Amino acid sequence: MSTVALDAAALETLVSAAVAAPSIHNSQPWHFKLRPETSTLEVRAVGERKLPQTDPRGQALYVSVGAAVFNLRVAARHLGWAPEVRMLPDPAEPDLLAAVELDRPALVTLPSTAELYGAIWHRHTIRTPFTGPPVPAVVLADLVAAARAEETTLDIPGPEETERLLHLTAEAERTNTTDIGRRIESRAWIQEPGGPPLGIPRRALGPQDAAGHLPMRDFSAIDPADHLPPAAFETHPCIAVLATHQDRPVDWLRAGLALQHVLLVATVHQVRASMLHQALEWPHERWATRDPSQGPGCVQMILRLGYGPEGAPTPRLPLTDSIDEDETEHL
Template sequence: MGRSAPVPASPGSLRFPEGGDVHPGRQPLDRGRPPWPPGATLFNLRVAVTHLGWKPVTRLLPDPHDPGLLASVRITQQAGSRALHAAELYEAIWRRHSSRFPFSDEAVPGSVMNDLMEAARLEGSTMTVTAPREAERLLRITAEAEHRNHSDPYRSAESRRWTARDEAADTGIPTAALGPQDAFGQLPMRDFSAQRSMERLPSRPFERTPALVALATGHDRRSDWLRAGQSLQHVLLVATAHGVRASLLHQALEWPDLRDELRSPTAPFDHVQMLIRLGYGPEVPAAPRRSPPMFLDLDGATCHGDSLPRSSSTRADSLSAPPTTEPTGVCPKGLAGGRRPNSASGQDS
């Protein structure tokens, strides 16, 4: 599930110890790295567990003596499959990926926006549809962040290392998925190719009035970042179920001063955790994903008793189709055996 979340940096691992607890995302959580991937991974795990007929009981930051342990999920008794709209959201996991391409001018219906706002609310966040003037302000800040990223030699070199990879690679963003720049210069799309000359970038006209929403929390604590990650993934999966495409405009969140500017005194939201562009567009190429073992730190490899289904299949695309079998499962009654390495990388896709 971790490889199916929007991930611009290593999302950590899923750890399966004895006793049936699953620990999604063992890594430092601070503003020095994007904070939402562990929460998004956690939400995917909850959906998958519920879809397979079990009830996940989640605790955020369960051990104050272990700050690297971000969450635990205890898989308990069997539960109804209608919880969390498990069937719809589970199928959306395999189809969701970010779009960096132009959208049409078709507006997202208010009923769909209401569903997305409700998804954010259920996870402890607020999703606000920005008014035109507020959207312009947020896009100006995002454009400044994109300019800084482009001008920073270290960040540019890092981006180039993760793009235009060989088709057989299981990491990075393939060239076909990078997307163009906005010919109107209004939408500051992330230039993952980090071209040294902006004039070399391909461009196409994007929608003139983008639908921009802000995902925010009332506070800005580590627990709020985890809730924001779950809210983000819930919103993205509901959008996918409705056929709505999404782009993550997270550039300003990477610069503390610009992130502070996102929270205007007159803005109708608190601490901004993500800006999301929503709309209707074509199916776009997906980025690859690493195989599940790269995300797992197992205290055991052999299940005893009843367990969730396991699969040896991996996915090389970005959730473009349901898996041929169920994803790697966990044992509600515990695991036993050896350990696997803790390593993973990914991108926003």
């Protein structure tokens, strides 16, 4: 198959796909630099977009960047490359989280590439109730397989374990709303009209569950007068738990790759997702999210899955703010 040239247009396509990935509080903590001499696109963390209160270890930042790297990998295959991803390639550069080599053309076209690439532009986080039927077992099996392809696990817990995880999430959400540092930080990531396209617009926050069963993130950041009326969420939510075998920075990146793979496969099946991350933001609750019956593992994300509207995208920074163009002027 033919491969497009690694020129400015291809670079724009690659980075446009990458930045469409989800990130905690839409912080977009990534930056890209092309090394033309090696046909390598470096992906770096933007430290000033880390959330020191919510994410003191940087786990969520790494997951966010990992999700962007997965989109980048899909876009590269769509353009005809066989990308090689090296995670944490240089210990001397801790902000260099991944390097994607684009020097080899793909020998075959994977059947799923076109579907996953198309799903990049339709995947949006949903914070509203799901209204459709339960997600079929065959679809859930595809999501489990997507996580496995990235060397992670995705567990679909039964009703009792689901209730336990929702209880832990609710406890963490209550702590978030009473912790002064968390409230201030959350408020800072609510996007104000006319401000930079970082953070979450008020229109994307979503309502709270009228029954108090599903602990949706409130952000503790908007005035009560601006709250949406509570809504009836699904009585029996479908929860999925993404875990890695260990809990190192490279595992957080791998979890980001797996998260985005799962989300894109879900989007192909028209399944929507929202993320219940609150319990992973407090050490005690995060440890408690582990299900001993599933063996050792470190939970990296809890997803809520279902059918509903596609949702609207949250804003992204201009590509010129995400690409280091010093080395691309001659492309």
